[in-house]
Structures are given as C-alpha cells and as structure tokens.
Amino acid sequence: MSAGPPPGAPVANPLRAPTLPELRRRTSMKWREYPPDVLPLWVAEMDTPLAEPVAAAVRAAVDLGDTGYATVGPYAEALGEFAKRRWDWRIPADRVALVPDVMLGIVEVLKLVTGPDDAVVVNSPVYPPFYAFTENLGRRVIEAPLGEDRRLDAVALRTAFAAARAGGHRAAFLLCSPHNPTGTVHTAAELARVAALAEEHGVRVVADEIHAPLVPPGTGARHVPYLTVPGAGRGFALLSASKAWNLAGLKAAVAVAGEESAGELALLPEEVSHGPSHLGAIAHVAALRHGGPWLDALLAGLDENRRLLGRLLAERLPGVAYRVPDGTFLAWLDCRALGVGDDPAAVFLEHGRVALASGILFGSGGAGHARLNFATSPEVLTEAVDRMAAAVAAAPQRPEGRP
Structure with a gap:
C-alpha cells in the first residue's frame, strides 16, 4: 500500500487541494453548523486532505x-x-x-x-x-x-x-x-x-x-x-x-x-x-x-495565507486591526473601529454569510473582536474578506465595541 511520496519528494500545499464543492460534502461540524451559502471560517478544522501517511x-x-x-x-x-x-x-x-x-x-x-x-x-x-x-x-x-x-x-x-x-x-x-x-x-x-x-x-x-x-x-x-x-x-x-x-x-x-x-x-x-x-x-x-513533509508544506501554505490575509484586510477592510500571528492558523481580528458593535462576527454572518468565531466567547477583551481560521485555500480566504467588507458596508452602524 502506498505511503505517499517517496522520502525527500516535495509535498504540494495541502490547503490548495480540496475544492469548495468537495469540502461541502464533508459532514463535520464546520460544514454542517451553517447553511450551504455560508463560508465557514470559525471552528478549528482545516480545509486539507488527510496526509497520505496518516490515511495509509x-x-x-x-x-x-x-x-x-x-x-x-x-x-x-x-x-x-x-x-x-x-x-x-x-x-x-x-x-x-x-x-x-x-x-x-x-x-x-x-x-x-x-x-x-x-x-x-x-x-x-x-x-x-x-x-x-x-x-x-x-x-x-x-x-x-x-x-x-x-x-x-x-x-x-x-x-x-x-x-x-x-x-x-x-x-x-x-x-x-x-x-x-x-x-x-x-x-x-x-x-x-x-x-x-x-x-x-x-x-x-x-x-x-x-x-x-x-x-x-x-x-x-x-x-x-x-x-x-x-x-x-x-x-x-x-x-x-x-x-x-x-x-x-x-x-x-x-x-x-x-x-x-x-x-x-x-x-x-x-x-x-x-x-x-x-x-x-x-x-x-x-x-x-x-507526516513531517506534509506538515512542512502546510506551514508554508499557512505562512502565505496569514500574509495574504494581512494584504486583503489592508486593501478591503482597513478598519480591522490585524497582527500577523506567529503561530496557529487563527487570526484575532480587532474590529472595534468598524462601528458594527460588540459582536462583529454576527454582522459578518448576517450580512456577508461568513462564519467567524465571536470574540465575546473568549472572555474579557473579546468584545469587538472575531477569530478567523485561515487554514483554507487562498481563493476562499479572498472571497471571505470580500464578503466581510460588503457586510460592513451593508450593516447599520452601532456603538464601538468595548475594549
């Protein structure tokens, strides 16, 4: 039975492998919590295939x-x-x-x-x-x-x-x-x-x-x-x-x-x-x-995505304060300057059909914030930020989120 590429062979970026229609066939929490018109970037599941050594x-x-x-x-x-x-x-x-x-x-x-x-x-x-x-x-x-x-x-x-x-x-x-x-x-x-x-x-x-x-x-x-x-x-x-x-x-x-x-x-x-x-x-x-080669390919893809997210936010949602994280595949977005209230994730979901994790759930310091999982394809990440920008434009202005 194959155990994947031979030792030393390069592994492709696993974040670019599954298509969105393929991902929507999954039955895990990430893909079943919300209707199919929602882009789910909330829970800590990655949009990758299983590493071949693990599958084998x-x-x-x-x-x-x-x-x-x-x-x-x-x-x-x-x-x-x-x-x-x-x-x-x-x-x-x-x-x-x-x-x-x-x-x-x-x-x-x-x-x-x-x-x-x-x-x-x-x-x-x-x-x-x-x-x-x-x-x-x-x-x-x-x-x-x-x-x-x-x-x-x-x-x-x-x-x-x-x-x-x-x-x-x-x-x-x-x-x-x-x-x-x-x-x-x-x-x-x-x-x-x-x-x-x-x-x-x-x-x-x-x-x-x-x-x-x-x-x-x-x-x-x-x-x-x-x-x-x-x-x-x-x-x-x-x-x-x-x-x-x-x-x-x-x-x-x-x-x-x-x-x-x-x-x-x-x-x-x-x-x-x-x-x-x-x-x-x-x-x-x-x-x-x-799974080391697969992990290394994933880390390279995550590095690209966390920097892509920074560029996208700077261009399309400059009111979001974002610090490129040193670790994890999670981005902590400070949305207090957007004027959409204490729960920006609710606004992104209602008006943009993008699911992020509400910052309020993370305890003190979470109001006005949202957590985004960027372990997905660059295409999905780009569409998500476009939808978030459209959601802010469509949402009524609310009091700034509490610090």
Whole structure:
C-alpha cells in the first residue's frame, strides 16, 4: 500500500487541494453548523486532505481489523521522536499518559492538582472551552488578561495567582501555548517567568500545547515546550497531533508530567486511557513519525495565507486591526473601529454569510473582536474578506465595541 511520496519528494500545499464543492460534502461540524451559502471560517478544522501517511495507516488498520483498544507506548515513542527533532525536547516515556483529547486530559490533570471551588487562572481572551470545562468541573476561573501587546503580563499573572491562592485554596494556571486566539508564541524567557511566579505562589501550571507544531519557520518565533524551561518540573503539558494534521475526529492525546509531577500523573485513573480511539492513536503516531513533509508544506501554505490575509484586510477592510500571528492558523481580528458593535462576527454572518468565531466567547477583551481560521485555500480566504467588507458596508452602524 502506498505511503505517499517517496522520502525527500516535495509535498504540494495541502490547503490548495480540496475544492469548495468537495469540502461541502464533508459532514463535520464546520460544514454542517451553517447553511450551504455560508463560508465557514470559525471552528478549528482545516480545509486539507488527510496526509497520505496518516490515511495509509488508518486504511491498513481497518484492513487488518485492528480496531481494538489503544495503548500509550507507540504514541509516547512517536511524540518523543517528534519532540526531539522539532524542539530538542527529550520526553521520558514513563512520564506520558494517554488521554482522550487535550481538553479532557486537562480536566483529568486539574482533578489531580485542584479540588472543588479551587481556582484556575487563564489568560483572556482565550479558547472558550477553558471557561466551560473548568466551570463544569466545579472550579472558579480567574482571568489574567494578556497585555496590550497580546503577550503574557507578569503583573496580571502575579495578581491572579495571589487571588487564586487566597484563603488557602489550591490553584492551577491553564496556559495556552501557542496562544489561541491571538497566535502569540511565548518565549523561553516568558515561560521561565511563568514557572518562577507559579513556584512563588504555589500554583500548578497545566500547558495546552495542541498548536505547538504550527509555528511556521522564518517568523523569528519558536515553540518552547513549557516543561523544558527552568523551574517547570511541577507542571504538566497536554499535546496531540490533532490540530497540526487535522485529526479532531480521530481522538487521541497525551499528558506529559514534569520531573516533579510524575507521581501525580501516575494517579490518573486507569479508565481515562480507555477514552482515546485506537484508530485515533494509530493516526497520530503516523502523523508524528511520517507526516513531517506534509506538515512542512502546510506551514508554508499557512505562512502565505496569514500574509495574504494581512494584504486583503489592508486593501478591503482597513478598519480591522490585524497582527500577523506567529503561530496557529487563527487570526484575532480587532474590529472595534468598524462601528458594527460588540459582536462583529454576527454582522459578518448576517450580512456577508461568513462564519467567524465571536470574540465575546473568549472572555474579557473579546468584545469587538472575531477569530478567523485561515487554514483554507487562498481563493476562499479572498472571497471571505470580500464578503466581510460588503457586510460592513451593508450593516447599520452601532456603538464601538468595548475594549
């Protein structure tokens, strides 16, 4: 069975492969949430085909009837190989646990290090499930807003950590790295400062690093795994091939413990490892081991798209403030100067038939903003911005969005 191009052969930009009619045949959330006249650039699904090494591995498993329960060993080994190649990070296999996906893994780790009514600190604006999953777990959310430069604010973190620990409560810091929705890639110095502040205040750091592979070269930014910085030994990280290879429907992820938290990770209930899909784990292992050329082609395409988006907005929607993100395939659009109110995504949908994620859902600092997923073809991206510009022209003017 073919495993794709021979080693060393170039891989075409996967964002240019599916046509819009082909994409509309998909039945995932992205393509079924809205009517077919809407361009969906909201949820974090990419408009790519499956990387051939991943497709080949899943086909082989199905042909063999290899559809039983997942095991952690192959995933831990594949992640270790990938992390060493890409980030020079050596991950001991005995500090890795298999979890259903990153968010459910975060929930299980939060159960280990916090209790009911304890607090979890987040950097708003941030991925909405950070709020929903944390609150559903019975923990309080305390915001430490990003600075105006969309970077970690040490003063805000110190204040939030102190508030979280008030009254003797245990506390955790849910770190989004790289950051969703802003695309900020935290530096080694920033992360070391996080570790120092967490140690000072007795706060446990849980890093969501699902977007870690999605930092294009040539940006000046580089993903730094949280557990590699000085003082991070009491932390945890959650990782998955899900975002980088578009595998959300093939569930699998891992939790990695710092050297001082391995004992706690060992307390993770055995039944948690029953949640991941075996086919998902097979797909993720194939992506990490054999999907490097595909990922590199994707990163080049994403780099083109994030810059194309900047040019399109400057030409057609100059009222939108846009900073080219260093990582992820997500753009955080400041639309407050457009005069369309606190929820510009609603205006783009109603008047332009383009679906973006509403900034309001991302917590403090989200009003007047919208998140756009640019992991699509240049043609779809161009049409989307044209529609957004037309929507602003057609929409009644409303009070400027709150900062």
